[in-house]
Amino acid sequence: MSSKKVVLYFTADITDQPIIYRLVKDYDLVINILQADINPQKEGTLVVELTGDNFGPGIEYLRRLGVAVQPLTEEIIQNEEKCVSCGACTAICPTGALYIERPDMLVKFNSDRCVVCRLCVKACPMKAMEVRF
Known part of the structure; x- marks a missing residue:
């Protein structure tokens, strides 16, 4: 399927x-x-x-x-070079696509769970979350 x-x-x-x-x-x-x-x-x-x-x-x-x-032609990507793992995006993500991986405390992104709501793009102070068309 x-x-x-x-x-x-x-x-x-x-x-x-x-x-x-x-x-x-x-x-x-x-x-x-x-x-x-x-x-x-x-x-x-x-x-x-x-x-x-x-x-x-x-x-x-x-x-x-x-x-x-x-x-659904848009997708969100995480620019890992810009990301400082501050966690601002994880608090706003409604699906849990963005989460903090322990014990390293790094922000991880599961694109399969993403619904392209763009809240993380607005919340990220480092502009590490980007929209790809």
């Missing part, structure tokens, strides 16, 4: 539909919600990791419903 990270954009008229359930039930996809945001107007964005063999039909289903689907 392969995995793919995508960003889903929902309009208010479809947020009440069981879209994730249908992806699981009808297309046998495993959905890992990495980040979710729904505004007061009920428009939403989901960053999800899809795992399975039916990406194509599942994505086509989403597009038929009016969900905009984009691959």
Whole structure:
């Protein structure tokens, strides 16, 4: 089975539909919600990791419903030459992708857990966390 990270954009008229359930039930996809945001107007964005063999039909289903689907093309990288392991980024990281490794007390980055929220980029005083397109 392969995995793919995508960003889903929902309009208010479809947020009440069981879209994730249908992806699981009808297309046998495993959905890992990495980040979710729904505004007061009920428009939403989901960053999800899809795992399975039916990406194509599942994505086509989403597009038929009016969900905009984009691959997650940005990534965060840690510039280890700039990093001084101050830990400022670890406190702000919502997924635990950035953590302090003990006993060395070095900041480590697990890119598989990253949802590209960019909070670490803003928090890093040394500008060691960078966005790559």
